[in-house]
Amino acid sequence: MDIFYLFNSGFAIELCGDALIMDYYKKNLSKAWRMPVDRPPAGYRAAYVLASHAHGDHYNPAIFDWLSERADIHYILSDDIKPAKRFIKTGQTGQAGQAGQSGQSMQAGQTGQTGQAGQSMQTGQSMQAGQAGGDDQKQHTLDFIGEGGRLRIGTLDIRAYGSTDAGVSFHIVAEDGTSIFHAGDLNYWHWKDESTESEVREAYGMFAGALEKIKNGVGKIDVAFFPVDPRLGSDYYRGAVMFCETMKPEYLVPMHFSSEFNPPRAFFDELAAHTKVLKPGPGPGKVLY
Numbered sequence: 596m597d598i599f600y601l602f603n604s605g606f607a608i609e610l611c612g613d614a615l616i617m618d619y620y621k622k623n624l625s626k627a628w629r630m631p632v633d634r635p636p637a638g639y640r641a642a643y644v645l646a647s648h649a650h651g652d653h654y655n656p657a658i659f660d661w662l663s664e665r666a667d668i669h670y671i672l673s674d675d676i677k678p679a680k681r682f683i684k685t686g687q688t689g690q691a692g693q694a695g696q697s698g699q700s701m702q703a704g705q706t707g708q709t710g711q712a713g714q715s716m717q718t719g720q721s722m723q724a725g726q727a728g729g730d731d732q733k734q735h736t737l738d739f740i741g742e743g744g745r746l747r748i749g750t751l752d753i754r755a756y757g758s759t760d761a762g763v764s765f766h767i768v769a770e771d772g773t774s775i776f777h778a779g780d781l782n783y784w785h786w787k788d789e790s791t792e793s794e795v796r797e798a799y800g801m802f803a804g805a806l807e808k809i810k811n812g813v814g815k816i817d818v819a820f821f822p823v824d825p826r827l828g829s830d831y832y833r834g835a836v837m838f839c840e841t842m843k844p845e846y847l848v849p850m851h852f853s854s855e856f857n858p859p860r861a862f863f864d865e866l867a868a869h870t871k872v873l874k875p876g877p878g879p880g881k882v883l884y
Contacts (some may be wrong), residue, residue: 648762
């Protein structure tokens, strides 16, 4: 597995011959193509694009421009991004929602029975690109997912867990068993330097409750992407420490920092017994793994 840091909470991952792009906001790895991957988009077995929520630093509608470079991208978006459907234009590789009711979860161009909002169609399995119309008419897919939802799409098993801000967090298991957790905006947003004690307790309770659900649903995690945001002020990395104490991922990749990841020594000391930290940034590029 190769991990490439893009910006903020955005990453591109090469895994089992596939490309996974999560929470793209801006920046790229090549001037030769728009899709933020390390090699030509057509060179991957499959391409998956995930967005955890609609905030502008986690979701950019430019992700749909990449269809001009690869027609069979699988899009998996939090269900608070449903307005995204308007960015897929008629005449591309199939219009999202073309055969179902607006706002329901369905795959582009598929004509089967739709499920409920935030859930995938029928059994939760997404139509694979090229299934309808043959290899010469490969299509992208577009799924919206909410907390508690599950998608089996291509070679990935994707579950959506909660957030303490907006949208969802993602647990992704690849065909080789590699387990990835991307927190989105899930964090202990305590803002201790400016919040009341009551507000801090409320933030702690929200995060502890979300973390308990993840603990009950997720087994081992090979790589966790989790916010370490200095804007929180004192003890800004407490959420990441709590997550790693509970889930014990093999590796932690910090995200959602400003221009450069530069935490105090205490951050590494507290995490040493629970995980190994991979340092991204400051600019786009490969994260050692």
